[in-house]
Amino acid sequence: MKRRLTRLTALAALCAALAGCGIRTTSVPVDAGAAPSRVPCELSEQEPAGEGATGVPLQVYLVCGAQLVPVDRAVRIPEEKLxxxxxxxxxxxxxxxxxxxxxxxxxxFTTDVRETLAVSRGRKGDPRDALRLSSEPEDLPTHALAQIVCTYADSAAAGPDRSVVLGGPSDNPVRGYQCTAALKARPESVLPTLGEIRPSR
Structure with missing residues (x-):
């Protein structure tokens, strides 16, 4: 009887010691996996475009962390071409x-804009600020169209009200788009649009 009590006392002491050390016993091996990676969506300060470069630096919107984030690019456009x-x-x-x-x-950072995409000026009858893409805007990946709209909205490619008027290669009317804070936060959502803009008469 005494021997049995001694064993129970020792077992209780061992359990108390384990609990005091914060160790939890488990019968299943635990694999915590790799440490979570940190995606800062931030870049170190970029070098200027090359000695003697003139003009203003460009800024484009790329996808990062499921959002649109502006990125400075070293390419410059001469001021007279702006x-x-x-x-x-x-x-x-x-x-x-x-x-x-x-x-x-x-x-x-990633980009969803296709390598084959091109842009040209609006055709006769389009609004003054219209641009025509080589693909229909509604056929582009949602993130790609959001990237284009927000990049153009912050540049000379936008209209006076910062809206972006885009069309495709077909005869379909061009549409006006807006880059909003909500679109930057959720570029997979439906783009804010001003609707179809009919050719001027």
Missing amino acids: SDRVRVAQTLLDELKKEPSDEEKQAG
Whole structure:
């Protein structure tokens, strides 16, 4: 009897010691997996475009952490060309189509804009601020169209009210789009649109 009590006392002491150390027993092996990765969506300060470069730096919107985040690019447009809306729009589109740099990739940035996409000026009868893409805007991936709209809205490619008027290669009327805070936060949502803008008469 005494031997049995001694064993029980020792077992109780062992359990108390384990509990005091904060150790929980388990019969199932636990695999915590890899440590969670941190996606800062931030880049170190970029170098200027090259010695003697003139103009203003460009800013484009890339996808990071399921949001649209502005990124500065080293490409510059001469100030005298800033009034050329198509030149500005094509340069911005070219930047959106580029594969993100190694630094951008490490920070979590991606782009959904297709490499084959191009932009041109509106056709006769379109509103003055219209631009025509080589694909119908509604056929583009949602994130890609959101990237284009928000990138253009912050540039000379936008209209006076910062809206972006886009059409495609067909005869369909162009549509007006807006870049809002909600769109930047959720680029997969339906883009805010001003509806179809009929050709002027």
